[in-house]
Amino acid sequence: xxxxxxxxxxxxxxxxxxxxxxxxxxxxxxxxxxxxxxxxxxxxxxxxxxxxxxxxxxxxxxxxxxxxxxxxxxxxxxxxxxxxxxxxxxxxxxxxxxxxxxxxxxxxxxxxxxxxxxxxxxxx
Numbered sequence: 378x379x380x381x382x383x384x385x386x387x388x389x390x391x392x393x394x395x396x397x398x399x400x401x402x403x404x405x406x407x408x409x410x411x412x413x414x415x416x417x418x419x420x421x422x423x424x425x426x427x428x429x430x431x432x433x434x435x436x437x438x439x440x441x442x443x444x445x446x447x448x449x450x451x452x453x454x455x456x457x458x459x460x461x462x463x464x465x466x467x468x469x470x471x472x473x474x475x476x477x478x479x480x481x482x483x484x485x486x487x488x489x490x491x492x493x494x495x496x497x498x499x500x501x
Contacts, residue, residue, distance in 0.1 A: 385428045389437060392421040397444050415466055418445065422470055426477035430485065434478025438471045445470070 378386075400414040418441045426434030449463040 385424075389421045389425050389428075392424075393418070393437075393441060393444065396421075400445075401448060415445075415463070418470060419473060422474045423477050426474055427481050429478070430482035431475065431478035434474035434476075434481070435471070438474025441470050441474075442467045 396414055396417045400411065403410050403414065405411070422434060422438045422441060425437035429436075445467060449460060449467070
């Protein structure tokens with residue numbers, strides 16, 4: 378791995394850990410803050426998808442899902458009406474990670490193809 382890749386991975390890990398810490402440490406009687414922190418997980422998922430393509434988006438969304446699931450199961454488990462919404466959010470993490478990663482990877486492949494075509498035209 379090169380330095381840029383390691384730096385990006387460190388930024389993603391730091392963001393996920395930071396969001397998780399404030400999320401887990403925020404009291405449940407502040408549901409508005411929990412909703413905000415829950416949505417903040419999309420930021421590292423989307424960045425991972427742009428930086429690392431489909432694999433990065435999916436892996437990051439799975440990691441976020443695994444980290445977020447205990448919060449839903451053990452902390453919000455006493456509020457069954459809210460639990461379904463939280464589980465649907467986990468599904469959305471994975472859909473967003475997969476779709477953004479797929480589209481980002483396709484865009485990267487298209488850009489590479491256009492660059493090869495441009496080089497071929499220059500040579501001819």
